Amino acid sequence: MQRQPLPKFVDARKFVAGGMKIHASQQVADLSRFAAGLANTSGSVDVDLRFFRSEQGFKCIVGAAVSQVEVLCQRCMEAMPICIEAEFNLAIVWTDEQAKALPKSLDPLILGEDEDLVLADLLQDELIINTPFVSYHDDAVCKVFELESEPEPVNVVSDAEEGDTPFAILGQLKPRD
Ligand SMILES: [Zn+2]
Structure with missing residues (x-):
């Protein structure tokens, strides 16, 4: 038609x-x-x-x-x-x-x-x-969620478990005081 x-x-x-x-x-x-x-x-x-x-x-x-x-x-x-x-x-x-x-x-x-x-x-x-x-x-295609996923905070958590974070290093320094 x-x-x-x-x-x-x-x-x-x-x-x-x-x-x-x-x-x-x-x-x-x-x-x-x-x-x-x-x-x-x-x-x-x-x-x-x-x-x-x-x-x-x-x-x-x-x-x-x-x-x-x-x-x-x-x-x-x-x-x-x-x-x-x-x-x-x-x-x-x-x-x-x-x-x-x-x-x-x-x-x-x-x-x-x-x-x-x-x-x-x-x-x-x-x-x-x-x-x-x-x-x-939809969440899967929205640019807002693409930007938020870049910093990858998951790595910080695994670093902490391995004792390499700045806080862990501070802890090692403390006994010298
Ligand atoms: Zn959007």
Whole structure:
């Protein structure tokens, strides 16, 4: 399935009426608010959206986004790859009152009658919500642990057992006083 660039605007209610689907790919570099929380702007987002009217009559947008990006490890402050996924279960409504009346399974998307839906904004909101607040490398690959393992304190212990430490030498000197 060939992915198209994400359309900038859609008439969401018209898309619902037409039962439209979107299979798109968007560069992370073009999603500045989402990219601001990442280590860099590399990567892209695959997004699938389906517009339809539910059996209860709600104007629904459901779908999912998957993004391979890099965030900063909060231990060593170097970039690390993560996968951020978002799922959409939205219903288009006009007012706050309608939003409050929605079933729990649907999140409101408040949109005026003549207002186009900016898909990149919708996508960014959902990705930002699903970006972990802090991320850490696995211990085995984190630079912080590489640095800590260099001094090798194990040798000091074995030296002490052999009596070669500065303290052992002091002990030998003491009887001469
Ligand atoms: Zn790290």
